[in-house]
Amino acid sequence: MITGYHAHIYFDAETGHQARTLCEAARDRFGVIMGRVHEKCVGPHPRWSCQLAATPAQFADLLPWLALNRGGLVVFAHPESGDALADHRDHGIWLGTGLPLDLSIFGTG
Secondary structure (H helix, E strand, C coil): CCCEEEEEEEECCCCHHHHHHHHHHHHHHHCCEEEEEECCCCCCCCCEEEEEEECHHHHHHHHHHHHHHCCCCCEEEEEECCCHHHHHHCCCEEECCCCCCCHHHHCCC
């Protein structure tokens, strides 16, 4: 059962302001929860990122909006089903070019 979704907006030093603006716009438009803007790699993520947490209903509107408004930023989204490894490895959705995740944090080696 999917209880929610996370969308991770990836950025670097040059696109940090763009990513923050995008995340704030999504928060204000859809009522999603905006996490911290991490200027370091966190968890399995290979780039700096900001997380948006959405309910399934919010995500249905958020994902198409991100697809049209991401402005070239890479977005990685995944469900929250209780199986973090599968959610990231098997059920992820990429907007832009997919990147390798560090799945070792889930005990995969």
